[in-house]
Amino acid sequence: MDKQTENKKVFLEIVHQLRQLIQVEQIQSGGKLPSERVLSERLGVGRSSVREALRSLELLGLIETRHGGGTFLATTHNHQLVEVLSMFILDNEKSKKDVELTRQIHEKEAIRVITCTEVLRTLPVWDSYFVKLEIDGAVNCRDVLREILITSGNRLSLKIWFQLVAYDGDRLNRLSMEEEKLIIQTMLKSMQLGYEKEALQAYEKWMETV
Template sequence: MANTKVYLEIVKQLREMITIDGLKTGDKIPSERELSERLNFGRSSVREALRALELLGLIETRRGEGTFIRDFRGHQLVQLLSTFILQDEKAKHDVFETKNYIEMDCLRLALKKVDNRHIATLKEWVIKAENFSDDEFFHRIIEISDNHLFLRMWLILKEYYYSLNNQPVDYQRGDYLVLLEALGEKDAGKTLSAYGKLRNLSDFNDKY
């Protein structure tokens, strides 16, 4: 168990280091010795973590050159990282809760920017679209809110959400129409209440 914790901590710190250093696909990462010193872990532990990440296709070692970040867009990076980083239940709950908060904040922003044309278009799509989905609905809401940072955060959290939760949720189109009706009335209370019902947040009124 202790070895597993060490491994997870190294993976987590490597991920943070890549973000902080602004490393991208094709960039070289520090050597095993440098990582050991920087992360304050033994070289054998760092070596094992790097070996596992290479087996997963997240990095590659080139003889005589070093270790590089791979183009892993086709390797379901989010799902792979969540396997190692989001194992405890608290972390999983935080993903779900944060995703909900972003959707609610975008609804609040959309209340200020939505117009009758938006509402009519969305209602028609909800009723008639063969490819209707919860993801597409909230993608459109976030586009109306016009906050690109929220959109990027939501897209990432959405992928984490599905990597952690494989059970499909059967949402009813009528609930989205109720939400759109409240949004069209520009009533914040009704809009967030409709969202709480849609997401089946039983303690919604107490928490939000």
């Protein structure tokens, strides 16, 4: 098992144990969670691993960190995301497909925003990918999708996307294959021209090859 996979496994186990702790101790919305040191001892993992897990949960809106005050369970509305996290990320193989589809929802919406916004679809970054594809013959799949999310301008969607990629991003963190080159070029050119339907069709075809 490589280090990235091992880190992901540790992270998911910490999140799972945190959820159990919240249920067993009946910590309510706004209730204070144990300190990093206590969590580290009770969960049997390093403090740095606990810290990373808490940071990710904070990005998801599940917990709130108050300077000098500790870490607290978020509001009732956000607390419901604990169930979502458990149901769609931790439980079974089907959940992995759900995470992938949810990630793609954010990517497709970002593509729609860009194709419908002239100032975004005419940015020089898209031409730079054409050059890279011609010179190098490939691009990093995750880099292209990240640029699309960043360009769309929805910071919340970007934060959620980063978390989804943490669970589902292994296949994306690679160079594109030769057969993907034309598909990616078609997607980028359609975005530049404002052809939403064609851009999304190319994107979906691309995801089938990943």
